[in-house]
Amino acid sequence: MIFAAALKEPTMFLMLSEQDVKGMREGHTRFVDKRATRGFKFDKVIVSLHASDAEAVALLKSAGLSEDKAAVHNKLLDEVQCPGCQGLMQACQLFEGQCIVCWATLAKRLQTGAN
8 A cells, every 4th residue: 555645735645556455355454554644634535546556656656756755654663563454553462463453354254154
């Protein structure tokens, strides 16, 4: 998932990849960490779908986004990444290596399969 803020109006562009959509269909949640928006205020979100994150980045570059304005937020020292949803959270929020949302998704999948 790639997201970008418009310079001249309070708009956020959310660019999902096919892999993001596949994960959401499986029940995984995608999120934008508040640190990544750097306090940017917006009142409109434009959502688009792309074959991959690389395709979305290529589109942004063709629109004139310079690499030096691109920002990637990194994990804090006490944060880990859930292998299921790729969400950043504190290690104490994981149970046996996964977040509660991923465990709930697995439980729903197993419950549905049992019927």
